[in-house]
Amino acid sequence: MDVVGYLHHADLLLEDAQGVVIIGGGNYVLSIGDRVFLKHQVEGNPQCFKVEISFASNQYQGLYEDQCPLRFSGNRTELTQYLSTTTVH
Numbered sequence: 001m002d003v004v005g006y007l008h009h010a011d012l013l014l015e016d017a018q019g020v021v022i023i024g025g026g027n028y029v030l031s032i033g034d035r036v037f038l039k040h041q042v043e044g045n046p047q048c049f050k051v052e053i054s055f056a057s058n059q060y061q062g063l064y065e066d067q068c069p070l071r072f073s074g075n076r077t078e079l080t081q082y083l084s085t086t087t088v089h
Contacts, residue, residue, distance in 0.1 A: 001015060001016040001021060001036050001037070001038070002014065002015060002016065002033065002034070002035055002036075003032050003034045003036065005032065006032075007022060009024075009025070010025025011024055011025070011071060012024075012025070012030055019073065019074055020073075020074065020076060021038070021072065021073045022070075022071040022072040022082075023049070023051070023068040023069065023070055023071065024069035024070075026051070026068040027067075028064060030055075031055075031056065031057065033056035034054065034055050034056050035053070035054040035060065036054075036068075037052040037053075037054070037063075038051055038070075039051060039052060042067055047069050048067050048068070048069050049067065049068055049069075050066075050067055051065070051066050052064065052066075
């Protein structure tokens with residue numbers, strides 16, 4: 001999934017052909033255009049996923065492992081609903 005935007009705090013919006021995901025910040029600073037591959041849930045923590053990151057600035061050479069909390073997963077319509085219910089107006 002490609003990093004396509006930033007949300008409140010350290011949350012990142014990721015998107016690919018299957019949909020959109022919001023992840024919390026991890027150990028690496030990600031930029032728009034970086035790629036994040038969700039691998040699997042961290043055992044004992046269903047909200048946390050192991051990920052592999054490929055940086056655009058490194059021309060996608062190499063993968064770096066990290067763990068990130070998964071805040072949302074769905075399509076664009078569900079994302080709009082999620083943001084309207086979780087954002088303070």
